[in-house]
Amino acid sequence: MAEPTAAANLTPDAAAHPNSAALYDRARRVLPGGNTRTTVFVAPHPLYAREGHGARVTDVDGTTRIDFVNNYTALIHGHGHAATAAAVADQLARGTCFAMPTEAEVALAELLCQRLPAAERIRFTNSGTEAVMMAVKAARAYTGRPKIAKCEGAYHGSYDYVEPSLAPAPAEWGEPDPTPVAYAKGTPQAVLDDVVVLPFNDAAAAERILTPQARDLAAIIIDPMPFRVGLIPAAPAFLEFVRAFARNHGILLILDEVISFRLGYHGAQGELGVAPDLTTLGKIIGGGLPVGAVAGRAEVMAVFDPSAGKAALPHGGTFNANPLTMAAGRATMEAMTEAAYDHINALGAQARAALAEAFAAAGVPGQVSGRGSLFRVHFHDRPLTGYRAAYAQPEERARLARFYWGLIQRGVMISTDGLGAISTPMGGSEIEALAEAALGALRA
Ligand SMILES: Cc1ncc(COP(=O)(O)O)c(C=O)c1O
The missing domain is CATH 3.40.640.10 (Type I PLP-dependent aspartate aminotransferase-like (Major domain))
Known part of the structure; x- marks a missing residue:
C-alpha cells in the first residue's frame, strides 16, 4: 500500500473527539466527503492533527498519542526533527x-x-x-x-x-x-x-x-x-x-x-x-x-x-x-546513519515480537508481518504467501477496525489498515506502550 482505500465502518467514541467532529462538519461543506486523501478517511470522522513532536502526535481535542503511522512511513525521524x-x-x-x-x-x-x-x-x-x-x-x-x-x-x-x-x-x-x-x-x-x-x-x-x-x-x-x-x-x-x-x-x-x-x-x-x-x-x-x-x-x-x-x-x-x-x-x-537504521530495525523486531505475544496472550487469532522498521497486524493466522492469503475477510476487517479504535483509546496510533512504522526518536518505552495498548485492545 500503503496509500489505498478508505477504512470504513469503524466505531470510534465520537463524543470523545468533539473538535475533530466539528472540523469534519466544516470540511464536508467544502471537500467531497470532507476529504482530500482517501487513505486518511475514517468513518464517522477522522481525528484532526494539531501538532506533532518526536514520536508523538496531538489531536485537536488535546489528546497526545504515540504515532506509529508516521504519515504512512514517511517520517523516519518522527515529527519536528x-x-x-x-x-x-x-x-x-x-x-x-x-x-x-x-x-x-x-x-x-x-x-x-x-x-x-x-x-x-x-x-x-x-x-x-x-x-x-x-x-x-x-x-x-x-x-x-x-x-x-x-x-x-x-x-x-x-x-x-x-x-x-x-x-x-x-x-x-x-x-x-x-x-x-x-x-x-x-x-x-x-x-x-x-x-x-x-x-x-x-x-x-x-x-x-x-x-x-x-x-x-x-x-x-x-x-x-x-x-x-x-x-x-x-x-x-x-x-x-x-x-x-x-x-x-x-x-x-x-x-x-x-x-x-x-x-x-x-x-x-x-x-x-x-x-x-x-x-x-x-x-x-x-x-x-x-x-x-x-x-x-x-x-x-x-x-x-x-x-x-x-x-x-x-x-x-x-x-x-x-x-x-x-x-x-x-x-x-x-541523520539516517547505519546506526540509526540499526536502531529502528531493532525496535521494529521488538514491536513485531511484542504484538505477536499480545495476540497469543489475548487468545485472539492473528499474526504480525514485516521487516526492518515496519510491521503489519493481521486478524487471521493463514500462512502469508501473497495477496489472496492476506486478503482480509469482512469479520477480520471488523476486528482490525475495533483494534484501531482500541489503540486510539489507549494512546497509540497505527494506520487503519494495520500498518506501523518505527521512527528514530522511539525507544523501548514506546514499544512497551504499544504492547500494553495492544494487549488491552485485543482483550477488550
Ligand atoms: C510502494 C509505493 N509506491 C508508490 C506510492 C505512491 O507514493 P505517493 O503517495 O507519494 O504518491 C506509495 C505510497 O504509499 C507506495 O507505498
Whole structure:
C-alpha cells in the first residue's frame, strides 16, 4: 500500500473527539466527503492533527498519542526533527522555489546515488506516484514497448497503469492466474490491455504469464515488500527470476522503493541483493515534505536528458526538486546513519515480537508481518504467501477496525489498515506502550 482505500465502518467514541467532529462538519461543506486523501478517511470522522513532536502526535481535542503511522512511513525521524527543521528554516529564509536549479538538488542527488547501489542518475518528482509514472514512461521510451507487469495487490500510487488489480475481491480473482481488474472507476479497457498481473513470489506462475507477453513488455515493477500483499518480503528466488527474465527479454526491472527504502542504508535492494534498472523513491527522502524520485542506470536515465532535444522524454514539474524539499531530505537522510537504521530495525523486531505475544496472550487469532522498521497486524493466522492469503475477510476487517479504535483509546496510533512504522526518536518505552495498548485492545 500503503496509500489505498478508505477504512470504513469503524466505531470510534465520537463524543470523545468533539473538535475533530466539528472540523469534519466544516470540511464536508467544502471537500467531497470532507476529504482530500482517501487513505486518511475514517468513518464517522477522522481525528484532526494539531501538532506533532518526536514520536508523538496531538489531536485537536488535546489528546497526545504515540504515532506509529508516521504519515504512512514517511517520517523516519518522527515529527519536528531538529536538523531537518533547521535546514528548512534556513532555506525558507532564502526562497522556496525558483525557475533555476539549486545546489540543494545536486547535494541530495549525490547522497542518494551514493547510497543506492543501482542509482547512477536520479530525477526528483513531487510524489511517489509521479516517480512511478515517470519510471514507467522512461521504460516505454527506452524499450519502445507498451506493456508493464505488476504484482496482484501491489500499490504503486494512483497512476492508471499501475492501479489494476490493486484490490480485487475474491470473485474477481482469475484462476489460476490473475487477470487485470480495474481498481478505479472509469479505467479505460485500453489501460487494462497494457497491464500484465503476476502473483507475488510465485516464479513459476510469473514465467507462465510473462513468457507470451515478453516482446511487448517495457517493464516489470516490483515492490520488494508490498503492504497489501501482506507486508512480506520478496523471496530471493522470485527476485532472481524477475531480474533474469527481464534481462533476457530486454525488459526493465523497476524496484518500487517508495516505502522499502527505509529498510536499510542501501534500501531494500541492498538488503535483498537485487540490482534493478530503475528505482522509485519517495516518503523518507523528502524529510516530511512532498517528494518522489526515479533513479537508475545512467544509460536508461539518459532518456530524460534534455540536451537530446526532441529525442528526450520530457519531464517538467513546477515544484520538482524544490529547494525546501531538497534541504529537508538531505538533513533527514544525513541523520539516517547505519546506526540509526540499526536502531529502528531493532525496535521494529521488538514491536513485531511484542504484538505477536499480545495476540497469543489475548487468545485472539492473528499474526504480525514485516521487516526492518515496519510491521503489519493481521486478524487471521493463514500462512502469508501473497495477496489472496492476506486478503482480509469482512469479520477480520471488523476486528482490525475495533483494534484501531482500541489503540486510539489507549494512546497509540497505527494506520487503519494495520500498518506501523518505527521512527528514530522511539525507544523501548514506546514499544512497551504499544504492547500494553495492544494487549488491552485485543482483550477488550
Ligand atoms: C510502494 C509505493 N509506491 C508508490 C506510492 C505512491 O507514493 P505517493 O503517495 O507519494 O504518491 C506509495 C505510497 O504509499 C507506495 O507505498
